[in-house]
Amino acid sequence: MKRMVLLIGWAATAVGQVSYDRIRRADSEPGNWLTYSGNYSSHRFSKLDQIDTTNVKRLKPAWVYQIQAREKTQSTPLVADGVMYLSEPAGEVTALDTRTGRTLWNYRRTMPKGTRGCCSQVNRGVALLDDTVYVGTFDAHLVALDAKSGVVRWDTTVADHNLGHSITVAPLAVKDKIVVGIAGGEYGVRGFVDAYHAKTGQRAWRFWTVPVAGEKGVETWAGESWKHGAATTWVTGAFDPDQNLVFWGTGNPGPDWNGEVRKGDNLYSDCLLALDADTGKMKWYFQFTPHDVHDWDSTEVPVLVDGVVRGEKRKLVLFANRNTFYYVLDRQSGQFLAGKQFAKQTWAKGLDDAGRPIRLPNTSPTVEGTKVYPSVPGGTNWFSPSYSPVANLFYVAARDEGGIYHMGEAEYKPGAQFNAGGFRSIPGEEPAGAIRALRPFTGELAWEFKLFSPPWAGVMSTAGGLVFGGTNEGDFLALDAATGKILWRFQTGSQVKANPISYLSGGKQQVAIASSNALFVFELE
Amino acid sequence: MIRTILFAWVGAAVALAQIDPEYVAPKQNPHTSPADLKRGEQLFLGHCAGCHGPKGEGARGPYLARPKLRRAPDDAALFELIRDGIPGTEMPAGWAMIMKEVWQVTGYVRSLGRTAEEKVPGDAARGAGLYRTKGNCSQCHTVRGQGGGTFGPDLTEIGTRRSASYLRAALLEPEKTVPEGFVQVHIVTKEGKTITGVRLNEDTFTVQVRDLNGVHSFEKRDLKDFHKDPGKSPMPGYRTIFTAPELDDLVAYLASLRGAS
Numbered sequence: 001m002k003r004m005v006l007l008i009g010w011a012a013t014a015v016g017q018v019s020y021d022r023i024r025r026a027d028s029e030p031g032n033w034l035t036y037s038g039n040y041s042s043h044r045f046s047k048l049d050q051i052d053t054t055n056v057k058r059l060k061p062a063w064v065y066q067i068q069a070r071e072k073t074q075s076t077p078l079v080a081d082g083v084m085y086l087s088e089p090a091g092e093v094t095a096l097d098t099r100t101g102r103t104l105w106n107y108r109r110t111m112p113k114g115t116r117g118c119c120s121q122v123n124r125g126v127a128l129l130d131d132t133v134y135v136g137t138f139d140a141h142l143v144a145l146d147a148k149s150g151v152v153r154w155d156t157t158v159a160d161h162n163l164g165h166s167i168t169v170a171p172l173a174v175k176d177k178i179v180v181g182i183a184g185g186e187y188g189v190r191g192f193v194d195a196y197h198a199k200t201g202q203r204a205w206r207f208w209t210v211p212v213a214g215e216k217g218v219e220t221w222a223g224e225s226w227k228h229g230a231a232t233t234w235v236t237g238a239f240d241p242d243q244n245l246v247f248w249g250t251g252n253p254g255p256d257w258n259g260e261v262r263k264g265d266n267l268y269s270d271c272l273l274a275l276d277a278d279t280g281k282m283k284w285y286f287q288f289t290p291h292d293v294h295d296w297d298s299t300e301v302p303v304l305v306d307g308v309v310r311g312e313k314r315k316l317v318l319f320a321n322r323n324t325f326y327y328v329l330d331r332q333s334g335q336f337l338a339g340k341q342f343a344k345q346t347w348a349k350g351l352d353d354a355g356r357p358i359r360l361p362n363t364s365p366t367v368e369g370t371k372v373y374p375s376v377p378g379g380t381n382w383f384s385p386s387y388s389p390v391a392n393l394f395y396v397a398a399r400d401e402g403g404i405y406h407m408g409e410a411e412y413k414p415g416a417q418f419n420a421g422g423f424r425s426i427p428g429e430e431p432a433g434a435i436r437a438l439r440p441f442t443g444e445l446a447w448e449f450k451l452f453s454p455p456w457a458g459v460m461s462t463a464g465g466l467v468f469g470g471t472n473e474g475d476f477l478a479l480d481a482a483t484g485k486i487l488w489r490f491q492t493g494s495q496v497k498a499n500p501i502s503y504l505s506g507g508k509q510q511v512a513i514a515s516s517n518a519l520f521v522f523e524l525e
Numbered sequence: 526m527i528r529t530i531l532f533a534w535v536g537a538a539v540a541l542a543q544i545d546p547e548y549v550a551p552k553q554n555p556h557t558s559p560a561d562l563k564r565g566e567q568l569f570l571g572h573c574a575g576c577h578g579p580k581g582e583g584a585r586g587p588y589l590a591r592p593k594l595r596r597a598p599d600d601a602a603l604f605e606l607i608r609d610g611i612p613g614t615e616m617p618a619g620w621a622m623i624m625k626e627v628w629q630v631t632g633y634v635r636s637l638g639r640t641a642e643e644k645v646p647g648d649a650a651r652g653a654g655l656y657r658t659k660g661n662c663s664q665c666h667t668v669r670g671q672g673g674g675t676f677g678p679d680l681t682e683i684g685t686r687r688s689a690s691y692l693r694a695a696l697l698e699p700e701k702t703v704p705e706g707f708v709q710v711h712i713v714t715k716e717g718k719t720i721t722g723v724r725l726n727e728d729t730f731t732v733q734v735r736d737l738n739g740v741h742s743f744e745k746r747d748l749k750d751f752h753k754d755p756g757k758s759p760m761p762g763y764r765t766i767f768t769a770p771e772l773d774d775l776v777a778y779l780a781s782l783r784g785a786s
Contacts, residue, residue, distance in 0.1 A: 367567045367568065367571060368571050369571040404571070404575075406568075406571045406572060406621065408568075408621060408623065408626055409623055409625065411623050411625075417620065422621020422622065423621070424572065424575060427705060428705065428755065450729070451729050452727060452728050471729055473728030474728070475728060475730065
């Protein structure tokens with residue numbers, strides 16, 4: 001009987017073709033959530049307005065899906081035509097009926113023995129293109145699944161997991177290719193951004209984020225330190241179809257906390273890269289934290305907006321960086337236009353005219369420990385910001401937390417961690433956080449909603465005048481997008497460490513968020 | 526890319542066994558030169574002292590300046606404990622150190638235990654009596670399930686977690702030894718109800734508190750006043766309550782509490 005019910009449900013659910021053109025025009029179909037950040041510009045903004053500031057108090061759980069994996073999830077689900085595609089830890093995928101929360105199919109995967117990664121076997125989401133679902137796996141494969149059945153169409157090895165490579169990032173479908181990044185910066189791997197042909201799984205191009213001997217940029221690494229330079233690429237970027245450019249952030253240089261062994265700016269670590277979508281050729285880069293010694297990856301989500309800055313209408317990329325500074329860059333040239341601190345920090349006097357940080361002395365890690373703000377997780381992190389074209393505000397979940405940084409010995413062994421130090425929290429301090437609304441072209445604070453502890457949840461804004469976010473203590477909440485006033489909250493029972501999305505199910509607006517090992521879906525009662 | 530879930534590192538460390546030959550601990554510490562010991566001290570001060578005290582005298586974590594460590598009877602066991610942490614406790618894996626550095630810390634921790642063991646001059650049996658009577662300690666604390674209090678920490682294993690000198694200091698000046706994470710709060714509700722107690726839990730919107738009357742939960746928006754006194758302790762100082770010999774006896778009793786059996 002149960003099977004019959006599911007089959008009926010399945011028949012009633014039309015699985016559509018998610019063409020590149022549909023993703024490119026994702027703003028025109030807000031009933032779906034077709035790509036990681038909602039649209040190629042990474043706005044994480046929903047045009048839906050059924051749920052608004054006047055009725056959000058009536059938001060109730062519609063259903064809850066319990067994730068099967070032991071690990072907690074950081075996944076952003078995608079929704080197309082009534083079907084939700086949710087990645088689960090290590091790179092498994094479940095398709096769900098958005099009306100009932102019932103499972104349509106699963107893709108299960110056993111990790112090979114010895115798979116390693118610095119920070120648990122998380123996965124942040126899938127990509128959709130045509131009738132295929134794409135997922136990266138913790139053993140560093142990229143897998144294509146039939147969207148109707150979950151059957152594997154192809155399975156490509158991206159990198160050797162024995163050396164510490166893993167994939168935690170949600171891939172990005174761009175035209176006929178699947179762009180994906182790599183994790184493993186704590187293992188001294190060499191980072192890259194890859195693109196694969198969506199139909200075959202053959203690699204189309206690779207951009208190495210650390211140059212080798214003879215290449216431009218290698219002079220920014222002392223000696224042969226480039227060999228284990230990391231600069232991994234573990235958070236989904238953005239795409240500008242007009243310029244045919246993919247924008248993708250890079251991570252910390254390796255080893256994390258001992259800069260003595262890799263003097264120089266360490267390109268292209270902690271950068272935003274602008275890559276040609278067809279060839280992977282770099283058009284420009286901007287380095288946020290040259291010679292990073294605090295593990296402040298620039299693996300945050302770049303947000304593409306057009307606006308007037310310095311008296312000129314420009315194509316911009318907005319970037320709230322883990323180093324606590326908010327940046328406004330020209331996305332055609334990479335030129336720095338404006339920057340402002342958005343979270344507590346003690347390491348830099350500010351940014352110079354080129355956007356380079358002006359470092360303060362005595363802020364590098366030492367053997368005994370150096371107290372610095374922000375902490376290793378930074379002023380923000382992988383979880384998504386949001387831009388509302390309605391409110392014209394940039395929202396970021398901000399962390400006001402310091403840490404004590406230790407420098408250790410740098411010793412590279414293949415497959416072993418290559419950190420050269422560590423960090424710990426500051427004894428006696430209770431760090432805090434906030435959801436902050438920034439003026440997009442200056443970074444000026446418009447409002448803030450204070451949180452008890454530094455958050456790990458992304459934010460989403462909506463045309464209903466709301467900003468959704470989450471807390472470490474389990475609250476999923478809605479704020480007034482114009483003022484920051486709390487309007488609604490729901491206690492999920494565990495840390496919210498994921499990004500919200502919104503879409504229509506049966507004509508009704510739903511909002512979904514993962515919390516620990518469950519996915520909660522809300523709608524108006 | 527480092528994030529905060531430290532237990533995951535234990536799994537990663539287990540995986541390292543197949544790669545790093547130093548991962549399999551030899552029985553003897555291979556890094557015991559004076560330079561190793563010095564480096565071990567530096568690493569200990571950086572990574573361990575926050576919980577165990579600069580000299581291993583104990584604070585949030587157990588005191589280590591003793592010849593025998595309950596969970597680490599030999600060097601290899603201590604090395605593994607530092608490397609892997611203790612799952613289910615606050616002791617994290619030493620993921621930030623390479624194997625050589627873990628050995629250097631192992632050597633330093635062992636050196637702490639080679640100092641003369643602290644003498645506890647009092648009489649534990651007399652101390653047990655004082656605990657129940659003059660001290661009225663069981664009003665707030667429990668030992669092996671006995672005593673009515675849950676306001677203060679359970680003391681069943683306090684002798685393994687704190688040195689005698691630490692216990693003495695805590696009895697004389699409790700506010701100098703407030704443990705990490707222990708926060709006294711003062712609350713006044715909009716109805717005028719006042720509560721001073723120990724914070725059990727807190728989030729952006731609510732706070733849960735325990736006092737001598739039990740457990741309370743509040744929405745912060747319903748409070749007229751809510752402030753934290755992290756350095757404060759509801760425990761009274763016993764300097765003027767006990768004589769010096771009585772204090773010795775009570776310390777001896779507390780130092781003798783080493784678990785349920």
